Amino acid sequence: MNTVARPTSSLAVVSLVFGILGWTLLPAVGAVVAVITGHMARAEIRRSAGQLEGDGMAVAGLVLGWLAIGLAVAAVLAFILFFGGIAALAALDH
Structure with missing residues (x-):
């Protein structure tokens, strides 16, 4: 039985790697790259x-x-909500 292995999309590998990096070393950049390359x-x-x-x-x-x-x-x-609430409470005191 001769089965030919299909190649894996390089973009899929990049998406997974940057998805993991988005949670560890490159939070902002990794997440955005993961989403873009995942869709591609x-x-x-x-x-x-x-x-x-x-x-x-x-x-x-x-x-x-x-x-x-x-x-x-x-x-x-x-x-924003937390510190905005604190600022609003501080403004009420004056």
Whole structure:
């Protein structure tokens, strides 16, 4: 039985690697690169008509990237709301 191994999309690998880096060493840049390359990889895999693998890696990179971005936005909003509330309370005292 001769089965030919399909190559993995390089963009899918990049998406997964930067998705992991988005949670560790490169929080902002890693997450954005993971999302961009994840979408590019999924499009490349769909266009290849079954010649490329790596959709799971691309999806994992996308999920990690979007989660990191969402958590960063939530943290910024919490920071603004917390310190905005403190500033509002301080303004009421005067």
